[in-house]
Amino acid sequence: MNRVPEKKILIVEDSRLQAQIAADILGRHGYMTEIVLTAEETLQKVSGPECPDLILMDIDLGEGMDGTTLTRRIQQVKDIPVVFLTALSTQEALEQVRSVTRYGYVLKGTPENVLVSTVEMALKLHEALSLAQMYRRIVEGSLTEVYIFDPGTLRFLAVNRGPARTLATPKKNSWI
Numbered sequence: 209m210n211r212v213p214e215k216k217i218l219i220v221e222d223s224r225l226q227a228q229i230a231a232d233i234l235g236r237h238g239y240m241t242e243i244v245l246t247a248e249e250t251l252q253k254v255s256g257p258e259c260p261d262l263i264l265m266d267i268d269l270g271e272g273m274d275g276t277t278l279t280r281r282i283q284q285v286k287d288i289p290v291v292f293l294t295a296l297s298t299q300e301a302l303e304q305v306r307s308v309t310r311y312g313y314v315l316k317g318t319p320e321n322v323l324v325s326t327v328e329m330a331l332k333l334h335e336a337l338s339l340a341q342m343y344r345r346i347v348e349g350s351l352t353e354v355y356i357f358d359p360g361t362l363r364f365l366a367v368n369r370g371p372a373r374t375l376a377t378p379k380k381n382s383w384i
Contacts, residue, residue: 214240215331218260220250220278221293222270226316230264230293230323237324247273247281254282262311262331267294267301279308289334291326 217239221227224245231241242260244250247269253260263282267275279290291312292305305313311330314323347354348368356366 214238215261216240216242216258217262217264217327218250218253219243219264219293220247220269220275221245221264221266222268223266226266226293233320233323234264234327236320239327247278250278251281251285254286254288259286260288262327262334263288263290264293264327265290267292267296267304274304276304276308279310283309287334287338289330291330293323 217234219227219230219234219241221230221243222245224243227243227245231243234241242253244253250263254263263279265275265279269275269278275292275294282288282290289311290308291314292310293314293316294301295316297315302313311333312326314326347356347366350368354366354368355364357364
């Protein structure tokens with residue numbers, strides 16, 4: 209029987225105890241986990257050959273760099289989904305998380321099934337978005353005219369370069 213490879217989760221947390229709790233939960237559900245305690249270690253792991261499939265990130269890292277700033281730096285290097293795991297539930301913390309591309313927000317101490325389902329949904333969402341971007345690049349670069357429309361209204365939803373020129377649609381608006 210072919211086994212699907214385990215997904216690697218990098219847990220970025222300044223508390224080894226909190227990180228180990230998350231690692232134990234995810235480990236019980238078949239995920240491989242690695243814990244890092246600093247922003248420096250995180251950037252090394254992301255830049256290295258053993259890149260994680262997802263990062264579980266604390267907001268308050270306690271070393272002068274917060275999780276959202278670190279997430280911005282990571283996203284400049286690699287496209288890796290980040291789920292925030294934090295004790296902070298203030299409006300300020302939520303706004304901080306909203307300021308970066310993120311795939312979820314979970315409070316520490318939340319039930320196990322909530323953490324696991326958030327991680328699963330983040331991984332699936334990232335995969336779907338990656339595939340959508342790939343298909344969009346394929347269609348956009350195609351020499352064949354491609355029209356995508358709503359079957360109910362017959363309104364064009366998207367066209368690639370060929371019909372965009374034919375229909376005199378500016379390139380920047382070719383994907384509606």
